[in-house]
Amino acid sequence: MPIYEFRCRQCKKVFEVLFFSISEKREVLCPDCSSDQVEKLMSVFGGTFGGASSSECSSCSSTSCST
Numbered sequence: 001m002p003i004y005e006f007r008c009r010q011c012k013k014v015f016e017v018l019f020f021s022i023s024e025k026r027e028v029l030c031p032d033c034s035s036d037q038v039e040k041l042m043s044v045f046g047g048t049f050g051g052a053s054s055s056e057c058s059s060c061s062s063t064s065c066s067t
């Protein structure tokens with residue numbers, strides 16, 4: 001199941017939403033302020049996606065980070 005990352009334009013919170021299918025369309029609300037002014041950032045799939053060559057470090061978001 002795909003997980004999409006969203007950012008709220010109101011409070012800038014970044015949060016992930018799990019969809020049950022790639023084609024699923026539903027309204028996404030900010031979990032903090034309940035605003036619907038959210039933008040999709042990127043899609044993240046569970047497990048490795050397309051090999052491990054471009055996985056980003058979870059702490060610094062760098063693709064060249066060795067940790």
Ligand SMILES: [Zn+2]
Binds near residue numbers: 011013032033035
């Ligand atoms: Zn918000």
